[in-house]
Amino acid sequence: MSPIIQGIITIIIGVGGCVGYFYFANLFLDKVLFPARGENAGRNINRANMIRPWVFLFPAMFALGLYLMYPVVGSFFRSLYDRSGDEFVGLGNYARLFNNPDFRQAFFNNILWALFVPAGATFLGLVIAQLTDRLRWGNIAKSLVFMPMAISFVGASLIWRFVYAQDGDIGIINAIRFYFGAEEGIDPLQIPFWNNFLLMIILIWIQTGFAMVILSAALRGIPEETIEAAIIDGANPFQVFFKIKVPQIMGTIVVVWTTITILVLKVFDIVYTMTGGNFGTEILPSFMMDFMFRDDGQATAVAFVIMLVVLPVMIWNIAQARKEMR
Amino acid sequence: MANLKLTDVEKTYGGTVQVLRDINLDIEQGELIVFVGPSGCGKSTLLRMIAGLEKITGGELVIDDMVVNDVPPSERGIAMVFQSYALYPHMTVRDNMAFALKIAGDSKEEIDRKVEAAAAKLQLENFLDRLPKALSGGQRQRVAIGRSIVRDPKVYLFDEPLSNLDASLRVATRIQIAQLKEEMPESTMIYVTHDQVEAMTLASRIVVLAGGGVAQVGSPLTLYEKPNSTFVAKFIGSPAMNLMRGKIVGTGATTTLEMEQGGGTITSNYPSTDADMGAEVEVGIRPEDMVEATGSDFAYHGTVEITEALGEVTLLYFQRANAEDDPVIGKLAGIHKGLRGNDVKLTASADKVHVFHNGISLLYRDKEVFLPGVQPH
Ligand SMILES: Nc1ncnc2c1ncn2[C@@H]1O[C@H](COP(=O)(O)OP(=O)(O)O)[C@@H](O)[C@H]1O
Ligand SMILES: [Mg+2]
Numbered sequence: 036m037s038p039i040i041q042g043i044i045t046i047i048i049g050v051g052g053c054v055g056y057f058y059f060a061n062l063f064l065d066k067v068l069f070p071a072r073g074e075n076a077g078r079n080i081n082r083a084n085m086i087r088p089w090v091f092l093f094p095a096m097f098a099l100g101l102y103l104m105y106p107v108v109g110s111f112f113r114s115l116y117d118r119s120g121d122e123f124v125g126l127g128n129y130a131r132l133f134n135n136p137d138f139r140q141a142f143f144n145n146i147l148w149a150l151f152v153p154a155g156a157t158f159l160g161l162v163i164a165q166l167t168d169r170l171r172w173g174n175i176a177k178s179l180v181f182m183p184m185a186i187s188f189v190g191a192s193l194i195w196r197f198v199y200a201q202d203g204d205i206g207i208i209n210a211i212r213f214y215f216g217a218e219e220g221i222d223p224l225q226i227p228f229w230n231n232f233l234l235m236i237i238l239i240w241i242q243t244g245f246a247m248v249i250l251s252a253a254l255r256g257i258p259e260e261t262i263e264a265a266i267i268d269g270a271n272p273f274q275v276f277f278k279i280k281v282p283q284i285m286g287t288i289v290v291v292w293t294t295i296t297i298l299v300l301k302v303f304d305i306v307y308t309m310t311g312g313n314f315g316t317e318i319l320p321s322f323m324m325d326f327m328f329r330d331d332g333q334a335t336a337v338a339f340v341i342m343l344v345v346l347p348v349m350i351w352n353i354a355q356a357r358k359e360m361r
Numbered sequence: 362m363a364n365l366k367l368t369d370v371e372k373t374y375g376g377t378v379q380v381l382r383d384i385n386l387d388i389e390q391g392e393l394i395v396f397v398g399p400s401g402c403g404k405s406t407l408l409r410m411i412a413g414l415e416k417i418t419g420g421e422l423v424i425d426d427m428v429v430n431d432v433p434p435s436e437r438g439i440a441m442v443f444q445s446y447a448l449y450p451h452m453t454v455r456d457n458m459a460f461a462l463k464i465a466g467d468s469k470e471e472i473d474r475k476v477e478a479a480a481a482k483l484q485l486e487n488f489l490d491r492l493p494k495a496l497s498g499g500q501r502q503r504v505a506i507g508r509s510i511v512r513d514p515k516v517y518l519f520d521e522p523l524s525n526l527d528a529s530l531r532v533a534t535r536i537q538i539a540q541l542k543e544e545m546p547e548s549t550m551i552y553v554t555h556d557q558v559e560a561m562t563l564a565s566r567i568v569v570l571a572g573g574g575v576a577q578v579g580s581p582l583t584l585y586e587k588p589n590s591t592f593v594a595k596f597i598g599s600p601a602m603n604l605m606r607g608k609i610v611g612t613g614a615t616t617t618l619e620m621e622q623g624g625g626t627i628t629s630n631y632p633s634t635d636a637d638m639g640a641e642v643e644v645g646i647r648p649e650d651m652v653e654a655t656g657s658d659f660a661y662h663g664t665v666e667i668t669e670a671l672g673e674v675t676l677l678y679f680q681r682a683n684a685e686d687d688p689v690i691g692k693l694a695g696i697h698k699g700l701r702g703n704d705v706k707l708t709a710s711a712d713k714v715h716v717f718h719n720g721i722s723l724l725y726r727d728k729e730v731f732l733p734g735v736q737p738h
Pocket of ligand 2 (some may be wrong): 404405521553
């Protein structure tokens with residue numbers, strides 16, 4: 036069977052199965068379980084309506100439970116056992132982590148990432164969204180800024196390896212240095228501390244498009260009259276932007292910011308591809324990758340630390356997003 | 362505290378779409394000018410051009426003897442109240458009102474003093490620390506007005522400020538605006554509305570805009586009593602003035618008219634000349650000026666199709682022979698029962714009969730009259 040037909044059949048079975056589930060479950064509830072007939076018709080209708088939401092929600096809850104809750108709980112228990120998984124070590128894995136200078140380095144670097152990437156991407160996204168708002172070629176500019184979103188993290192990293200290349204004929208940083216008279220090329224990715232920021236730039240480059248698209252829509256949602264009123268009140272363009280526009284889309288800015296923060300705490304590809312975590316660029320996700328399959332006890336402990344760090348950001352994010360929707 | 366002068370002002374969008382042309386207006390300090398006109402005739406556009414939010418594509422706008430075509434809004438000495446209130450949603454009432462003053466760099470005490478004074482004037486003292494979303498529509502609009510007052514502008518601009526309010530609030534806020542105007546007799550106000558009652562009650566002069574130009578400018582009662590064209594005649598007053606075809610059969614200080622429908626004869630106080638003899642004209646009589654004819658002269662004769670008894674008045678509707686014409690409406694004072702289906706003759710006293718030739722009132726024949734080329738409603 037050709038893969039195309041296979042794919043089509045899969046789609047039909049999948050979509051048909053979903054539709055079928057809701058249709059027949061509903062039918063079963065109304066006709067068989069609690070039929071709206073006989074002496075208890077009224078009571079049956081009420082009962083059916085009470086159960087219906089749960090019937091409809093069941094597949095989603097089941098799938099989420101199986102693929103989300105179980106791994107979380109499972110990981111937590113795994114992190115309490117040693118590398119082979121045989122011996123219970125309590126919080127031993129966590130103690131070892133916090134005594135490990137590499138982990139502390141990764142933790143510190145990750146804090147830098149979680150601060151600068153969301154800030155950079157949100158700020159640039161907002162500025163670009165505002166600057167391109169009224170331009171005739173604004174949409175073209177926006178498409179260009181958005182395009183990196185479509186590139187995988189590994190692909191993006193490969194592109195930036197050229198930018199950071201030691202060879203002045205390839206890497207723009209060394210090309211500029213040579214232009215100003217430098218004799219020898221350097222590897223920017225080996226400059227301690229600052230190489231972290233060179234890696235962050237890649238993720239900022241990717242995520243700015245996301246921030247821009249969301250914030251651009253938010254900016255357009257601002258009532259035009261409030262801006263005109265501010266202009267009549269004497270506000271200059273900067274004051275209009277910072278005192279009228281930005282406060283009105285603060286909720287959206289927070290959602291964008293936290294969404295990117297959550298992403299930052301998951302992305303290991305860039306570090307993995309660019310430096311392999313060397314030269315002091317390790318972050319938690321790539322640190323976890325180092326242990327994976329060799330010491331799952333430690334790896335799951337890192338995973339759990341990441342989850343604990345993400346959790347508050349996530350809760351805030353969801354709370355903000357819900358407030359926005361209201 | 363300013364006078365405005367508009368000279369040949371026009372507005373063209375994108376070089377081709379002409380929305381307004383030949384707007385000439387002289388507005389004295391202390392006037393309350395109301396722009397009325399059908400929806401889409403350019404009232405907001407004209408107001409926004411005065412505000413500086415819309416570029417003036419032709420002509421000249423002078424405020425206080427200074428050409429302000431290229432002066433930014435904040436330096437024109439104007440303040441504007443929008444239909445949608447346009448309050449800053451993230452600022453409290455106090456901050457909304459203080460915003461312009463803060464930008465202007467006033468001192469903290471100065472700002473507080475002005476804001477509290479405005480709040481007292483508009484009964485907003487108890488809401489100063491609330492956000493706009495915690496206010497009712499009427500309160501929001503008062504905040505918007507307060508935001509204008511604190512700046513002490515030379516000219517107040519209102520763009521349909523009451524349209525988003527429900528009927529009873531609209532009346533209350535309208536009266537408040539009238540009182541406000543009384544308290545500030547030397548400030549100039551320009552008020553846009555499509556609501557006749559607002560126009561008639563507030564205006565010192567009304568500007569009827571239509572078809573991209575000024576149809577007539579005058580005091581509310583001038584427009585009501587001496588409309589210069591059939592357009593203004595039908596636009597001002599509700600229900601609209603009845604227009605009926607007729608012929609001039611007697612000229613002089615008063616004009617005698619023979620009505621086409623029903624063949625009655627009626628006299629108008631409009632003067633005419635010998636040359637008018639035999640001219641086909643339109644005769645206008647407001648529904649409220651119609652009375653049942655007792656003598657031999659009458660303006661209209663027909664069968665009552667529908668009656669509407671409102672208690673204080675009774676409306677009579679007459680279908681016309683030509684179904685495309687608006688029905689003739691009579692508005693008789695008091696209660697009249699059992700008129701439906703009857704033959705009724707209507708007439709009006711000579712001072713209530715308006716005569717139009719080619720759409721222009723006989724009273725304005727030697728003046729330049731702009732005919733919008735569209736019909737109201
Ligand atoms: N940006 C624009 N481009 C072209 N036409 C416009 C634009 N803005 C408004 N118009 C037109 O100008 C006319 C007057 O609009 P407006 O002043 O809002 O009318 P209103 O009297 O109802 O306030 C309308 O016919 C509208 O279609
Ligand atoms: Mg308008």
